[in-house]
Amino acid sequence: MNTTRAGSKGLIRDMNRSRVLNIIASHGPISRVEVARQSGLTAATITNIMNDFINADLVWETATEESSGGRPPILLRINPSAGYVIGVKLREYKVIVVLCDLECHVLYQTESPLPIDAQPYQVVDIIAADFEKCLHENQINHQDVLGMGVGVSGLVDEKRGILRYSNFFRWQNVELGPALEFKTRVPVIIENDVNMLTLAEYQYGSGRISSTCILVSIGHGVGMGLIIGGELFRGAYGSAAEFGHITMDSSPTAPPCTCGKRGCLEAIISDYGIIYAALGGELGFSDEQLMQTLINRARTGDTQIQAIFQRAGEVLGIALANLVNLFDPAQILIAGEGLRDEDLLLKPARAMIPQHTFGHIRTDVPLITVPSDNRRWAQGAASVFLHEVFRPPIYETGKILPIDNLLQRAHTRTRKK
Incomplete structure (x- = not known):
C-alpha cells in the first residue's frame, strides 16, 4: 500500500524537481523567470535544480529569436532524447506498439496480429517481441527506456497492473502488468485505453484549455475518460466513467449489449448497436465493411438506416447533456471509428x-x-507513463522515482560521451 511521504528535505527536493520538470515539459521552451513564477520557487532554487538538469543533459538551453534588444533571452526545454517510453494499444485483433521520446513524439511504430481467441501469455510474448523490435530498429539501449504504458479496453486495476475484465478478450483478473515487466525488464503501467487517449489529449492536444477534460470514444464500443483537476478520475475501484454502460432504454425490447445487459448507451450508438438495429439481430462485434455499407446507404437516402443513425445521435445527445449537467465542461472531446461520417451522429x-x-x-x-487512429491510441499509452515521470512524488511506493532514473541514466550517458 502507498503511504503519504513524511515531510523532509528529500521530499521537498523531489517535489520541487518534479514540479520544475513538469512545467518545462508542459510549457517549454520557457524562461527561468516563468518557471519560477509558475512553480512559486525562488530564483536560487530554480538555479540549483536547473544546474542538475543541464549537467545531466536532461534540459537544454535555447536562445529565442525574439529580443527587445541586447542578448536574447535563454529558454529551457526538455531534451527529448534523454529517455524513451513505449506505448502499446491492445485491440481485439492486433497490437500496436510505438516508441516515443520525452515530448511524446512517435519515433517508430510497429503492429502485429493477434491469434483468434488470444490467450494472455500469447499477447505478452507478442508485445515483448515488438518491444525488442522497437529498440533494435532504432538502436536504442535498453537502459534508456523508462517504461511502458499499455492501453486496453475494460476494467483495470492500474495500481497492481491487473486487467480485471475485458469484454473483447473475455479475460478476467489477468496480471498483465507484472507479466510484461518480467518479460521486458522495464516498469509497466496498464490503463483503460480511453483513459490513456484522454490523458494524451489533455497533455498534448485539444484538451489543454481546461483542468477538466472529458473525452468520449464511439466505435466498436463506447468509452469515456475524465480528468478533474489535472488527474484522471478512476473512482473508488477503478471503474469510473463507464459511460457506455449507462442505461438509456429500460423497455422490455431494449437492445442487448455485449456486457450482458440491455439498453446500454453502447447497445444503441456503437457500431455493434447500429448493426444490430439494421439487421434486427446480433452479429457480435463490429464489422468494418458492413458499417461502411450502412453509412453509404444512409448518405444515399435509405430512410430506414437514416432513422437508426438519427435515433442513435439523439440518444447520444441526451447522454452528453447529462455530462454537461454533471461536470459543466468547457468542451467535450469526441473520438473513435464511430465518427467515419460524424454528421450522422453528431448533428x-x-x-x-x-x-x-x-x-x-x-x-x-x-x-x-x-484523431483516434491506432498510432494516436498507442501514443496515449506512452503519455500515461510520461505523466508518471513528471508527477510530483507525493506517495512512498518503495520504488525508485522515475525522475531519479531519468537523471541517473542521463548522467551515465553524458559521462560516456
Whole structure:
C-alpha cells in the first residue's frame, strides 16, 4: 500500500524537481523567470535544480529569436532524447506498439496480429517481441527506456497492473502488468485505453484549455475518460466513467449489449448497436465493411438506416447533456471509428444537448472531434507513463522515482560521451 511521504528535505527536493520538470515539459521552451513564477520557487532554487538538469543533459538551453534588444533571452526545454517510453494499444485483433521520446513524439511504430481467441501469455510474448523490435530498429539501449504504458479496453486495476475484465478478450483478473515487466525488464503501467487517449489529449492536444477534460470514444464500443483537476478520475475501484454502460432504454425490447445487459448507451450508438438495429439481430462485434455499407446507404437516402443513425445521435445527445449537467465542461472531446461520417451522429446529438441541459444555460457546448487512429491510441499509452515521470512524488511506493532514473541514466550517458 502507498503511504503519504513524511515531510523532509528529500521530499521537498523531489517535489520541487518534479514540479520544475513538469512545467518545462508542459510549457517549454520557457524562461527561468516563468518557471519560477509558475512553480512559486525562488530564483536560487530554480538555479540549483536547473544546474542538475543541464549537467545531466536532461534540459537544454535555447536562445529565442525574439529580443527587445541586447542578448536574447535563454529558454529551457526538455531534451527529448534523454529517455524513451513505449506505448502499446491492445485491440481485439492486433497490437500496436510505438516508441516515443520525452515530448511524446512517435519515433517508430510497429503492429502485429493477434491469434483468434488470444490467450494472455500469447499477447505478452507478442508485445515483448515488438518491444525488442522497437529498440533494435532504432538502436536504442535498453537502459534508456523508462517504461511502458499499455492501453486496453475494460476494467483495470492500474495500481497492481491487473486487467480485471475485458469484454473483447473475455479475460478476467489477468496480471498483465507484472507479466510484461518480467518479460521486458522495464516498469509497466496498464490503463483503460480511453483513459490513456484522454490523458494524451489533455497533455498534448485539444484538451489543454481546461483542468477538466472529458473525452468520449464511439466505435466498436463506447468509452469515456475524465480528468478533474489535472488527474484522471478512476473512482473508488477503478471503474469510473463507464459511460457506455449507462442505461438509456429500460423497455422490455431494449437492445442487448455485449456486457450482458440491455439498453446500454453502447447497445444503441456503437457500431455493434447500429448493426444490430439494421439487421434486427446480433452479429457480435463490429464489422468494418458492413458499417461502411450502412453509412453509404444512409448518405444515399435509405430512410430506414437514416432513422437508426438519427435515433442513435439523439440518444447520444441526451447522454452528453447529462455530462454537461454533471461536470459543466468547457468542451467535450469526441473520438473513435464511430465518427467515419460524424454528421450522422453528431448533428442530431448537437440538436438534443440544449434541450436537456439544466436551465438551458449551456446551449453551445463545443463537441470537438479528435484523431483516434491506432498510432494516436498507442501514443496515449506512452503519455500515461510520461505523466508518471513528471508527477510530483507525493506517495512512498518503495520504488525508485522515475525522475531519479531519468537523471541517473542521463548522467551515465553524458559521462560516456
